[in-house]
Structures are given as structure tokens and as C-alpha cells.
Amino acid sequence: MAELSERKKQILANVVEMYIKSGEPVGSKGLISSSGLNCSSATVRNEMNELDQMGYLLQPHTSAGRIPSEKGYRYYVDNLMPVREIDEFTKRMIDAGIAPAAGDPEKLVNRARELLADITKCAAVSTAPVGEMNVIRKIELVPVGRHTAMMVLLTSNGILKSRLCRIDTDFSVTILEQFYKISESFFIGKPSGEISPADIQTIAASVDTDYFVMLPLLAAVSDLSVSTNDSRIIIGGGANLLSRKDYGDQAIPLLEFLNRKEPLSEVIRSSKDDLNVRIGSENMFKQLEKSSVVVAKYSVNGDNSGSISVVGPTRMDYKTVISSMKYLTDLLGRLITSALEE
Amino acid sequence: MAELSERKKQILANVVEMYIKSGEPVGSKGLISSSGLNCSSATVRNEMNELDQMGYLLQPHTSAGRIPSEKGYRYYVDNLMPVREIDEFTKRMIDAGIAPAAGDPEKLVNRARELLADITKCAAVSTAPVGEMNVIRKIELVPVGRHTAMMVLLTSNGILKSRLCRIDTDFSVTILEQFYKISESFFIGKPSGEISPADIQTIAASVDTDYFVMLPLLAAVSDLSVSTNDSRIIIGGGANLLSRKDYGDQAIPLLEFLNRKEPLSEVIRSSKDDLNVRIGSENMFKQLEKSSVVVAKYSVNGDNSGSISVVGPTRMDYKTVISSMKYLTDLLGRLITSALEE
């Protein structure tokens, strides 16, 4: 990639930032007045023309100003964007918002995602902290009535789910013991994704306790273990995309795409670096061609573990998005590491 | 209200149903061809004209077909709508969807809400089953590591919330005993809405255990008790409203209105009957003037308890909405009653 002259860089940076702010194509006159450029609009026009031909800028139509092309955004993000510290206000907001979740990895991730969506006014996606082995770590069953009990399931990556369940006979020590025995041999240490409703039937039939007593309990285990899996990738702030005029009425299909989760999950998985910016059609999915996706990983105990991402229009405010995400992943990593410490 | 002639009823019913289906104003010709009416379009025009003057129909503009007025919808819902049984397919869908939640009141309500949103393609709102006294019933703290523990909080209306929490010293029997003592004297039996973060500070300071050991545990109680309150009224399927062309771009402000929750809560509270239909401006809020709200109560142990509601355009398919809601409230009432049984 040919190096750009200093002035071209300055012009490109200004076009990108003005366009991000206003959403309107920026013309030579406007650029002159809003930036410290020391030359006439004609000069800027010439430079812009060259940037256009080099592929950094686009003209929506002949008689309009310029907007950044994907290549332009890319150059801006890689070379021109000021590496700014997060601003104090946002930092405070994050610190305060995340505090009540301290100690619980899942809640930390959830808060982080919601904060990120609020700050960036884009959709935010989180994935749970998941090590190589993500297995069921503990199951507790605590009776709260003759027929009802609270069941709690904890996975090795710190996701905790709970629900009530009910059997038709009275809870007895025998039943509880039997349940814990089954739990110990069939569930503990197993990946939570591997417990299917079909298995439940088999297991319930194979034990010597009454099938119809044990079945609802095992079904509850299955339900909980499904929900730990469901909460591994979550999208928040989708409504923010609706107010982004960049999408017009294309926001709804985009939301539908995001909610399918599998493709999104693939996008995230294919991001190798700690911080990965994919602009427009750099994303493998045509549904994302007008969007940028920023994926940032957080580390637990020094291992890359989970991620938070931002999905928004290519016109998103990369400066703010990236500085917030850097701060958040750092904080999140430290807090989760400490929450998972023995 | 003056009684309508048999033919007028037939015409009104047809206009309502055709308009619900197509979203287009229905004209005299179209009505003839799509309904078994045994007369000419001119006759229909005369009748429609009268219905118009009586206030049951509206003309969006002089040279368009007719659409039902609010009064027209009202008459349709009260007198003309076939009281149809829920169709077999929807019934199956509900039964299958709700099964995995059996035993847990909160999950049952959540599933019901999501199913209702899916079926009606509208927003669905649920309120938790709440008796007169909704208090904290049980708190459990189960260590899962030297410094970490699972905390579970159960309210008297069957809402269960859990999270991990962490202290800086090792968990000891003393700490657990102390926690349960505090819990017993300050939390159990208290309305979950009354535990404020400020109280937590006071309580932590007032006990003889180390302030900094107990504080995070009490903060976790507070956090959980806040979340039991948050889940008392929940909106689902809001995205469905976006695809409803009736709202155009008014869907977003409507969603914002719904998410404020307080006014919505008032709408629900003011519904006395088991099944209450409010059409357009019958709702007290101008934000709902283009919407209908259907509120259906479910009963736990014979007492009216919680509700599920549908919010959608006045043009919603009342037949399907109402038949589904009747089936759901009945099912929900029975399942929750049984889940809460001692």
C-alpha cells in the first residue's frame, strides 16, 4: 500500500471523522472550515480526487461530497486514528455499572455487554468465558417444600443457573441421595452441551428408583444445562441499530441475522487478535456488508477466554468503541479471574 | 347501542376480518367477492355508508375503501367475533413449549410470554404471580471454592435467582453461620423491594463479624433481591412490533414507552376482568392510541395472581390472540398452582 502524503493523511482523517460525526458526505469547503488545513478548497478538491482514484474515498453521486470507502476506514483505523485513552466519564460509568456484578463471571459479562451497548449505541455481543473444558462442576438440590426443591447448576466457567422443580412424592433423604448419586455418575464433569433430553429418559429408566420420581429432576438438570449453553453468546442493545439512520429499514434483517447466532459466532471465532476490526465486506457475510464488527478478547488467568464485540454501521465511532472495549476487556479479565480464583 | 341488522353485522364482520388480514381498506367490490354476501356492490355501498355514519367504519380518504373504527372493532370483539377454540397446531406448540418449564413458576411465565409473542406476532407482557405478600422466603449460600460460593434467593411467589459471590478470606463455618443469622433477622420474610444498597451498608456495619468479609455477601443479597423485582413485569417480542407495517416508524417510540414499564403496569393493574380488551384510545395513554392491549389474568390457587398481555396494533388478529390467551392462562394457572403446592 503506497504511503500517503502528510496532507492526504490529514484530509482522509478529517473526512472520516467528519463523516462519522455528521453522516453527511463532506465537501471540500466544509472540510476546509472544520479543519486546520492551510490551503484552498480547490487544492483539497484535487487531493480528494486523487484519494478517490486511489480508492480511499467514494462519491455517492457526482455532485456530492466524499465519504470514506472501506479502504479509507481501514487506513484510518490502522494508521490515522488517535490512540486515545478512554475518557474519564465513560470510565466512571463502566466502573459504577460493573461493580454490583463483582464476584459472578456471568453477571460481569452481562453487565459489560449492556454497558458497551449503551456507550457505543451499537449492538454488543458477549461470549462467556470458556476454557478448553467447559463442564458441569456442581449440582445442588435443596428442598423448599414437601414436593418442591431449588436446583442449582454450576459450570466450570462460572455460569450458574437455577430453577425450581417438583416431584409428586415427598422429598426424602433417599431420593436426594439417589439424585446426587446419579448426578455424580452421569452429569458432573460432563460438557453441559452433551446432556440431551433423550439421555434423560435413558438415565431415568436405568436407575432403580421410581422412574416417575426421578424423571422431573433429571429433566430439570437437562433444562438448566441447556440454558448454560444458551447464555454463551448473547446479543444486547439490538434496538440501538434501529435508531441508526445508516441502516434505514435494513436494520430488521440485520437483527434477524444477528439473532441466528451461529454465523455471528463464526465471525467471532475467526478473530485471532486481541482486538480485531472487520469493516464492511471484510466480514464474510453479505448481511454484514454495511456493518463493522469489532471483537475484543478478554483473558482469564492469562488465557484468552471470552470476548465482547460491537456490531454497528461502518460509520461507527471507532475511537470511542475501541477505547471503551480496551478498557472493558482489561477490567473484565481481571474481575473474572479474581471471581474464579479458588 | 342500537342493534344492527343482520346484514350490517355480516358486512361489519367481513370488513374487520378482511382488514385484519390484508391491512388494506376494503371496498364494496372486494367485500362482495371475498364473502358470501348475496347482493350487489351498490347495496353494500349503501350499507357501508350507514355503518360509516353510525361510527363503525371509517374512510381514510374519500375515495378509499373502509376500515373499522375503534367502535367497529369493539362491536366485532363484543358481538361478532366467533368464539373459536384454539386450533390444534397452536395448542401443540404451546404444550410442547411450556413443558420443560414445568415445576418452576418463573420459567413457566417466561415461556408463556415468549410463546404468546411468537404466536401473535405482537409484543407480549407477563407479570409474575404475586400474592398480597411477596417476600423473601429462603436464602442459601453454598461454598464452591475457598473464596467463592453460590447464593440462591427464593421469594414467596416462586421467583428464584442465583449468583456467585466471593469473599477475600476463606469460607468458614463461622462465616456461614453468621451469614445465616443475619439473613434470618434482616432478610427472610421481608418484601424483596425493601432491601436497598444503603441498608446493606448499615447491616454490615452493625454485625460483629468483619465488615469487609460480610459486605460482598450482603451486597449479593441486595443484587439478587433487586433482580427478583426486575423480573416482575417483562416485555417480550418487542421486535415483532417493528415488522408491523401499521406502526410505520412509530414502533420505536412505542417500544420506548413499553420499556418504561410503569405506565404499562398501570394499564395492566386497571384491568379488572379475567380478560380485558382495550382498543386504541380506550387505553389511557396517548402512546397507545394506535394499539390494542389485551390483558388476561391467570389464577394460582383460585386467586387472581399474575397476567399475560398482548400489545399490538388495533388491527391485531383478535380471534387468535384471545383464543391463545385463554388457553395459556388456563394452562399457566394450573401449572403454577401445582408448582407452588407444598
Place this chain on the structure above:
DNA sequence: GTTAGCACTCTTGATAATCGAGTGCCAATC
């Protein structure tokens, strides 16, 4: 290399013309 000037292009918004669906009404009919 830079700048002023000017002709050119293309969007935007407003205004006007046309089209068509659907009505209201009247006179004829059953």
C-alpha cells in the same frame, strides 16, 4: 504546486398532470 473561476452534474424539493380505485347518488328494476 496552488488557486480562482466557471461550466457541469446530480440530488432535493416543490408543483403540476395523470391514473385509478372507490364512492355517492340517481333512475330503473324487481
Place this chain on the structure above:
DNA sequence: GATTGGCACTCGATTATCAAGAGTGCTAAC
């Protein structure tokens, strides 16, 4: 007296036309 066919009329929606304005590209001068 209710019903119907026929017809003029109305009004929204679509399309066409036009002027204004913003911004460019190019050229010639500095």
C-alpha cells in the same frame, strides 16, 4: 320499498417537469 346498474366525482398515489443548490472537475493564471 329494497335492490341494482350506471356514471360523475373525489382524492391519494404515481409520475413528470422544473428550479435551486451543493459540489465537483477542469482550465488558466499565479
